[in-house]
Amino acid sequence: MSCNVDFYYFTVSPPSRAVWMTLEELGIKYNEHIVDISKGEHKTADYKKISFRQKVPAIKDGDLCLAESRAIAAYLVSEYGAQQKKQYLYPQESKLRAKIDQHLYIGENIFDQIQAYVNVGGVLFRGEKTRLEKVDEAKAALGSIEFMLEDHAYTAGDKLTIADFFYYIAIQLLSLTDFDEFDKFPKVVEWKKKMQSLPYHKKTCDEPMTKFRQYYQHVLSSKKE
Ligand SMILES: N[C@@H](CCC(=O)N[C@@H](CS)C(=O)NCC(=O)O)C(=O)O
Known part of the structure; x- marks a missing residue:
């Protein structure tokens, strides 16, 4: 079609x-x-x-x-x-779908928790820095995802769903910064590897995020006293 x-x-x-x-x-x-x-x-x-x-x-x-x-x-x-x-990316059956919907809503909070630390808008437009004092919020977000992954390979079950995409874009924000505590979240690390092996990852994630990191870091370093 x-x-x-x-x-x-x-x-x-x-x-x-x-x-x-x-x-x-x-x-x-x-x-x-x-x-x-x-x-x-x-x-x-x-x-x-x-x-x-x-x-x-x-x-x-x-x-x-x-x-x-x-x-x-x-x-x-x-x-x-x-x-x-x-x-299966967004199942039709109402109970399965309700679970994915739940993850989509939670995903907004997870994004906000990570964004509180990364502070994209503040860094790019208001002369601010990465909010290092908010690292615990970012780690709490990673902890929630670690918990979701306890019994299965993807965040909402054994198969990839759209919930994974939304959690993943939140996690990827951390790559703008020098956050280096992923080793405390081994299930998240495993899941990230699965996401990285998707055939479109380079185009939709690696290339744009590399550019984005360069820009974020450039703005940060140009503000350093
Ligand atoms: N909740 C919206 C957020 C969309 C959003 O804020 N997009 C930003 C880019 S990441 C944007 O268009 N910003 C331009 C503006 O707000 O003027 C969604 O998930 O689609």
């Missing part, structure tokens, strides 16, 4: 990358539209028609314009998962 999804994203944006991983994992065709938020490309009237809050990511699929990364990932699997034999 042909597919006509338009994907609006910015490569270094974490929620964009979770949707990007979902599209790649589904293996459907999509048209890429880079919206460079550093140049204000999301502030146009045309983009407002796609995403009324003018944020990335967003998609257009036929008449449907959709924003919010978790809603987009869930929709894409609901719409294309069966045809691609990948329904």
Whole structure:
């Protein structure tokens, strides 16, 4: 079946990358539209028609314009998962789906806990630093994921689901910093290796995050007294 999804994203944006991983994992065709938020490309009237809050990511699929990364990932699997034999990414059965939904909501908190430490906005736009005093929040987030992985290979069970993508983009924020306590979270380390072996990891994660780290570190070092 042909597919006509338009994907609006910015490569270094974490929620964009979770949707990007979902599209790649589904293996459907999509048209890429880079919206460079550093140049204000999301502030146009045309983009407002796609995403009324003018944020990335967003998609257009036929008449449907959709924003919010978790809603987009869930929709894409609901719409294309069966045809691609990948329904397990966001199962239809209500109890299984409820569990994934639970993880998607928890994922927002986990992201915020890690972001409290990494302080992307503060570092890039307000002359601030990595909030080293918040490292325990980041470690608490990693501890929650370690607990999820106690009995199974992926965060929500034995199979990869979209919940993994959203936890992963949160964890990856730590790669901007010099955080070096992953050895305290061996299950997370194992799971990270599985995520790193995904065939689209280089394109959706390594390349953008390397660029992002260089920029974050460059801004930090240019602020050092
Ligand atoms: N909750 C939204 C967050 C989207 C979001 O904040 N995107 C950022 C980039 S990571 C953005 O578009 N920022 C531009 C702005 O807010 O003006 C989602 O998960 O999609």
